Amino acid sequence: MTEPSMKEMAEMLRKGAKMLSMHCPECGTPLFQLKNGEIFCPHEKREVKIVKDGEDSEKAKREASLDRTLQSKLQLLQERLDVSTDPTEIRELTQTITVLLDALNRQKA
Structure with missing residues (x-):
């Protein structure tokens, strides 16, 4: 560790x-x-995610994979946003980040 x-x-x-x-x-x-x-x-x-007996472990694995993918994409977009100075690109990045955050919140609910 x-x-x-x-x-x-x-x-x-x-x-x-x-x-x-x-x-x-x-x-x-x-x-x-x-x-x-x-x-x-x-x-x-x-x-x-803790999968209890009788629950669908494959579904939990897919959800975990989706969560990791969304988190990874959010991090990449945040890094691009940090260095961007173009207003159009900033607007597009923030809109995309908002969509990904909404998807992440829906997936966790």
Whole structure:
């Protein structure tokens, strides 16, 4: 486990998150439950969906994949927005970011 991951875990505990007995299936880091109920992996810096017996694990995997893709695209657009000076490009980027954020929120609901 890396030092930044340890610092992130300590910060999450200070902010009131609970460390769970479950581990991230991707990296093995302990999972945390945030105050809003979200299960989070501090190493992967993303929400983790817990699939209970009888639930569709393939559906959960697709949703997790979509979530990662949307997050990745948002990050790329944000980086482009940071360096852009063209008003037209800025408008297009912010509109696209808004659409992706809406999609991400709908996917999580």
